[in-house]
Amino acid sequence: MATIKELSRKPELLTGGHRLCAGCGASIAVRQVLLGANDQVIAGSATGCLEVSTTPYPFSAWKIPFIHNAFENSAATMSGVEAAYQSLVRRGKIEKKMKFVAFGGDGGTYDIGLQSLSGAMERGHDMVYVCYDNGAYMNTGIQRSGSTPFGAATTTSPAGKVRPGKPQQRKDLTQIMAAHDIPYVAQASISHWKDLVKKAEKAFSVDGPAFINVMAPCPRGWRTPNEMTIEISKIAVQTGFWPLYEVEDGEWKLNFKPKELKPITDFLKPQGRFRHLFKPGNEHLLETAQAEIDKNWSRLKKRCGVE
């Protein structure tokens, strides 16, 4: 992989002037993913923050061909673009080598777009799907999603007198995608740019579908200061909330192995959405959150052959 200095010579494919909030993790994720591409890229996005903020008419932040269709079908839409490419190349109408990437938030990926994503991956389109995961429907005002962590207060799982935030644990989408047995699946974080760009490069280079789940915090929804976006992503990795791993042709590999995980409270404490968990009497909720991390971490280590 190229060094950061070499990467800095690449053209900026997502320009400034988009309307994402200050400190948004989504555009950082997009920029790092696109740095992993070495051919012409065609991009698409599901409805969501990324899409509305990068394409408010008549402005587009995309310096590459871009398509937004609807919320739940970023994968299906891009599968159509890829199929058109295969057809037009076969018919001699296009020669240039192109790569295809569809973006979606966790709402458009874990929840409403899961069927479309699963179908596109199963069909084997030569495309990359990137979920920028910020753990809630941020675009519509921080509603809970299948990715929202246990205990998080969202506008549809508020912390009230009898319900302390989201009562369910989050869905492990990366493992669901790994179960599709596609050539490449990875989990990455914008805090670990080198790992992320390398994973994007692999995803673009494999012949067939690839999926990357990227931790991309939302300062508004997480109730964190704008400048903390990268730092909190790093803590997510260090606490085992967001392990970095990849599944390459069925081989599971843990990319970041701390000697000891930091306690999950390190991740929860700086975020306003978990504030209520630290009130006296809610200690058991923090224990539940920690137990879930421990269980998942030990399972993942086993799958990756790490002791």
Next chain:
Amino acid sequence: MKWNIKDAEHWSWKKYPEGALILEGGNATYYKTGGWRTDKPAWDEKKCTQCLICWISCPDSSIIVKDEKWDSFDYDHCKGCGICAKVCPADAISMHPEGGEE
């Protein structure tokens, strides 16, 4: 392609490309988001180690790198989030209230 979007909010329906396409990629740069800023980043050349982590961590593509070297902030688009200052391992970037002394 250079696409003239002057007075677009007053365009007649006849002026739009079919299908409401945006005909110029990256023309978002014509829209200045620098005005959102309440805090402004400043760079200390002496402290900078040219690691470029600020560049790869910027959500607004607002750190300009030329020939592999830190060059400038794009204040037209920097929203002042402060990520660059926070991630800098050499403390070479600091944040200051907009409109104040630098």
Next chain:
Amino acid sequence: MAKTATKQKIVAMTGNAGCALAMKQINPDVVAAYPITPQTTIVEEFANYVANGVVDTEYINVESEHSAMSACIGASAAGARVMTSTSSQGLALMWEELSIASSLRLPIVMQTVNRALSGPINIHCDHSDSMGARDMGWIHLFAETAQEAYDNTIMAIKIAEHKDVRLPVMSMHDGFITSHAIDRFEVLDDADVKKFVGDYMPKHSLLYNPNEPVTFGPFAMPAFYYEQRKQLRVAIDGSKDIVMKVTDDFAKLSGRQYGLFEEYRLDDADVAIVVLGSTAGTTRYVIDAMRAQGVKVGMLKLRVFRPFPAEEIAQALSKLKAVGVMDRSDTVGTLGGPVYVETKAALYNSKQRPAMQGYVYGLGGRDTGPDQIETVIGDLVKVVKGEESPREAVTLLGVKE
């Protein structure tokens, strides 16, 4: 007309097989489709063409109709010639995508094999599926026979892709009646179809000129949205002329001349039936029989439902004394079926206009025999004679009271 027409082959096949054959002859760049009764045999037949290398289309076996239309939109925006096909619930699942396809001005062609919408679930013919999608900015063509379904499919490509149209087209035929019955009809040579549809090159696309990147599907705030809708209205209104131009060009090739609608024995008629789809065949038969008994009755068979040819319909019907409009779908909660409501509205400002009655028939595949058509004509004659006042309420034919 027949003299100038090209050599054609007479075949006996189902309407669906005819549609699949038309697709084969068009050999689109991409087809994305999901099977649903009664459309199934179209996508199966086309899959056979793909499997045997008869076409080199990229055929996407999507996991739902929503993804079918989503993939069609992606492929069409990419720059490809794209086709699909569906029915009923499949069309309903595509709902959200239908208006996105038209607003992006993507010339996708979809054969819609009409089937009743649930519920209760039913697999047989009525037009509630495509009629439910009548305001989505698509051009709607209706076929009476397998011949028309085949012909409309070929014309649909030319209409959709015409530079002054650039809109998606739905080509309808009746589920099971037209789709599964074997009919005798003429088919063009592959080479003639290929030449007729020509090559497709969009003005803007994702793939053809990536160095000048275009953004499809932006976010339009109130300052920008309304103008898009106006543009769409102008485009679909204006498509009427192109539909006729392509229809006339097709007549030169095939010898089969169609119009926005067909007028059958309407010239000297006192009363008439307005109908679309396969029931027009039954209606024609009844008209001939009643004409023999001295009843001056005719028919207006609608082929182009969108854009709705209101002016032409008003002109064709204004001199009649009474008209019965037959809808194979009900628009519950209002005056009657969509064809009735729109036909009536089309005549409202005419100086001269017939009495008009609305009829709903054949929902969920209920047989529509000559007796029902005779009933309608009988009703109209009574109105003309002054024996009955025109009915305000819609009449549901063939329902068990």
